[in-house]
Amino acid sequence: MNETKYLKLQKKYGEALNRICTSNLELIRFFKTAAHNFRLGFNNAVVTYAQEPEATALLTFDQWKIYGRVPKRHSKSILLFDNKNQGRYQVVFDYSKTTVDKRVVDGKSISFFKYDASSETVNAVKQIYNINSDTATNLSDVFLEVARNNVNSFISSEITEERKELYARVITNMLVSRFSDDVPFERLISEKGITEAELKQTFGFAIDIFRTEYSKLASTLPITLSAMRTVAENEKQSEKSEVQEKPTVTEKPSVKKTEVKAPEIKSELVLTQKDLDEIIVYGSTFQYGKYRIVDFFTEKHNLSEQTHFLKQEYGVGGFSFISSNATRLSVMSNSKGLNIVSFQQSKETVVSYREI
Numbered sequence: 001m002n003e004t005k006y007l008k009l010q011k012k013y014g015e016a017l018n019r020i021c022t023s024n025l026e027l028i029r030f031f032k033t034a035a036h037n038f039r040l041g042f043n044n045a046v047v048t049y050a051q052e053p054e055a056t057a058l059l060t061f062d063q064w065k066i067y068g069r070v071p072k073r074h075s076k077s078i079l080l081f082d083n084k085n086q087g088r089y090q091v092v093f094d095y096s097k098t099t100v101d102k103r104v105v106d107g108k109s110i111s112f113f114k115y116d117a118s119s120e121t122v123n124a125v126k127q128i129y130n131i132n133s134d135t136a137t138n139l140s141d142v143f144l145e146v147a148r149n150n151v152n153s154f155i156s157s158e159i160t161e162e163r164k165e166l167y168a169r170v171i172t173n174m175l176v177s178r179f180s181d182d183v184p185f186e187r188l189i190s191e192k193g194i195t196e197a198e199l200k201q202t203f204g205f206a207i208d209i210f211r212t213e214y215s216k217l218a219s220t221l222p223i224t225l226s227a228m229r230t231v232a233e234n235e236k237q238s239e240k241s242e243v244q245e246k247p248t249v250t251e252k253p254s255v256k257k258t259e260v261k262a263p264e265i266k267s268e269l270v271l272t273q274k275d276l277d278e279i280i281v282y283g284s285t286f287q288y289g290k291y292r293i294v295d296f297f298t299e300k301h302n303l304s305e306q307t308h309f310l311k312q313e314y315g316v317g318g319f320s321f322i323s324s325n326a327t328r329l330s331v332m333s334n335s336k337g338l339n340i341v342s343f344q345q346s347k348e349t350v351v352s353y354r355e356i
Contacts, residue, residue, distance in 0.1 A: 122137070
């Protein structure tokens with residue numbers, strides 16, 4: 001391990017942290033980087049921002065090989081702090097610095113969250129969150145309402161209203177950044193800046209809420225958009241049929257609008273032990289969570305220790321997961337356990353940490 005590189009990485013961390021804490025623009029850009037690399041912890045989010053603010057997906061050389069990709073020749077790597085080994089760093093590459101490895105024929109596919117901020121997307125997101133307000137006409141309005149609801153639900157009453165609004169605006173900026181380059185709130189802090197402790201606290205809460213809402217959107221938005229388009233096409237066909245049946249009518253027939261709702265979960269999802277094992281081995285939303293979980297279960301622990309570990313490891317968050325039988329699942333975690341939803345089957349189940 002090159003100690004000089006590690007010292008330089010620490011220096012980059014300190015310099016970037018200072019910029020982020022004293023500049024509105026730097027703070028906004030930092031949280032955009034965090035939104036695109038939400039599995040990183042605070043320290044690695046800072047050094048990623050310091051080295052490659054536009055990074056979208058970071059993996060090691062060996063991890064990229066699994067997806068049939070390799071770093072481009074002479075491409076610049078990114079160094080991250082190795083959370084498992086104090087005083088060491090890890091070398092990763094951003095997706096933009098990789099290319100297809102023609103030698104790999106069975107690499108895993110990799111997909112990205114790609115949606116725009118069109119009116120169709122806005123309407124789909126409003127339906128997912130059951131927001132009927134006519135004043136919420138864009139993603140900024142919708143996500144601000146979602147963020148404020150989360151802040152009011154999870155934040156202690158001891159926190160000032162000013163601090164709560166900061167959290168809500170940061171979360172809104174992060175969510176919108178996954179759809180467009182718009183920045184709803186260009187001023188987050190005053191001229192005096194923000195302390196390192198305040199930044200870490202803001203990051204910790206904002207990233208937890210962002211992970212939860214992003215996972216929800218990744219799971220339900222494709223289904224909701226598909227349902228909306230199906231309804232629109234059916235209405236179009238219905239209108240066309242009515243016009244053909246009444247060729248003398250010049251006035252456009254009135255077609256009753258059909259309300260599209262997010263998929264309704266109707267019954268309990270039955271999981272096999274194999275399904276549950278796959279979900280656990282997949283890991284949590286936190287960086288290296290998979291390895292910590294595997295390491296933990298290779299050792300002997302009592303039920304109380306196991307429950308406490310899983311509660312701390314999963315925290316509040318969520319992710320999408322495809323089981324071995326090709327079932328797409330949404331896994332949401334909280335202090336009580338895992339809420340597992342199959343939108344394909346319209347079923348869900350809750351598994352407590354004691355049952356795992």
